[in-house]
Amino acid sequence: MATWTCIQGCGACCHLDLSERPDIQEYLSAEEFERYLSLIGPDGWCIHFDHDERKCSIYAERPGFCRVTPETFKRLYGIDPDDLNEFAISCCREQIDAVYGNRSLEGLKFEQAIGLDLG
Structure with missing residues (x-):
């Protein structure tokens, strides 16, 4: 079974462009949504994403909505903690494909990191 993990050097979740997340306002409080908007740079990436280091x-101080925890996903999306692994994997796949394209190096690294046998 695949187990969700964040991979270093990806950053797909840091691409905050509203055109790719049209329903984000439905999940965030008004205050969180304002914070979200304040983080979007002119290129659609979070202003705190270091492109060189990726x-x-x-x-350590990132907003709560940036954290993949059972509490965050329960509050934002109503995801039961028992379903977090599968949901987080699905979210990452979708975001990685949207940002980097299908069959990207980031996507392949993610699949390897979560334990999917690609061979």
């Missing part, structure tokens, strides 16, 4: 420059 990582979050405020990782």
Whole structure:
């Protein structure tokens, strides 16, 4: 069984462009949505995403909606903690494909990291 994990050097979730997340306002409080909007740079990426290092420059202090935890996903999406693994894998696949394209290096690294046999 695949087990969700975040992969270093991906950052697909840091691409905050509203055109790719048209329903985000439905999941966030008004205050969180304002914070979300304040994080979007002119290129659609989070202003705290370090493109050279391909990582979050405020990782330890990142907003709650950026965290993949059972509590966050229960509150935002109504996902039961028992279903978080499968849901998080699906979300990452969708976002990686949207940002980097199908069969991208990031997608392949993700599939390997979660334990999917690609061979």
